[in-house]
Amino acid sequence: MTALAGLFAAILQFAGTLKSTPLGTALPVDLTAVAALGLLAALVLVAAGCAWRADPLLGLPLAACGALWLWMVVAGAWSPSRGILAAKLPDAVLMGPAMLAAGMAVAARDRALAWCADATVVIGVVVATAIVWGLAHDSIVLGGLPGASPDQLRVQYQIAGLTIASAAAVAAIRASETARLPARLGWVGLTALLSAASLMPGGRAALAALALAVSVAPAIALWRGGRRGVALLWPLAVVLGVAAVLTAVLSDPPLAAGLRTLERLSEGEVAQSSGRLPLWRAAAEQGGAATPWGLGTGGFTIAAGHGERRGLYPHNHLLEALAEGGLPGLTLWLFAFGGGALVALRLGARAAPGDAARVAALALPVALSVMVSTDLGNRMAWFALGLALGLGITATPRHVPALRQAEL
Structure with missing residues (x-):
């Protein structure tokens, strides 16, 4: 059952x-619901x-964390939003605690983790x-088919990149833990293949997340395992x-033109071309103007002139907490996520x-994403x-000493 908990957690x-x-x-069924029930x-x-x-x-x-969830509910009282508020509060206040608890339970059991x-x-x-x-059969066009929703495509590519980043980092850890050379080369090869695949979806933040996770996670295993020289050389x-x-x-x-991530890297200044810089600036300005109590949960997009469009959130948890939750929201977020780190x-x-x-x-790619994407209702952030x-x-584990220890 412990193994199943880890499996369902990854799927969810x-x-x-x-x-x-x-x-x-x-x-034929919703994978999210099935994984949630199984977990x-x-x-x-x-x-x-x-x-x-x-x-x-x-x-x-x-x-x-508990105070932040409570404050998000309270701050909803003066939010100008109705649609975003109704969608965001359940994600943050109901799913958030459940995912946080699930992540803690999975990490507490070695086998589940x-x-x-x-x-x-x-999955990666x-x-x-x-x-x-999909690329080989022309069923996927990186950047999107004509008429496709750009917001939906962006989220799909971002999550795909984060998945591949975590998978590559875990494969690299397995390579550092394996004693036999053939197995080690196999894991290194898989890490390289997954890293190459990250150049396709178009997520620049996911590429940075992959570099961060693959550099740091195996180095932790090597350092803690006593191989400190290799641990220091690994990130290099x-x-x-x-x-x-x-x-x-x-x-x-010609090869670079077929890789969406590299195409987007060549577009120029990353924050500006992705649209994040204007959102960050607007969040800082709106948050400052609404000090000390903030705009109210879900109120940023309306205050910034975008209407009820949840996809145009500040793309930075800290700025979101400041803009919508004011100084209390910012302080609680710093203690929850910053203190948690x-x-x-x-x-x-x-x-x-x-x-x-x-x-x-598993956590570093999401941690980076928290600072450049996702909002406080994202379940991946709470699970991480x-x-x-x-x-x-x-x-x-609880035992029955009289039977188990006597092997009866």
């Missing part, structure tokens, strides 16, 4: 990516079979294969490898090397935060 976390593949679109059932049984203990360091970020990480590799391979297959090797690949690809214009660093130094590395592989804080949860 990346359900949005899987549903955009041919296999996902052919399913709930598995975690109920896992929770009943374990004794749980939380590290005192978790107190402050968890209290801040290992299955979640390995399932992410499989499926997504990368679907993209390559990744940077040099990425630079060599990009140089080779960019020197061949600091606590995770402290807890990761005491956790098992493999656990700390896998949490980094739960994984990080789950390093401070100890789950000890």
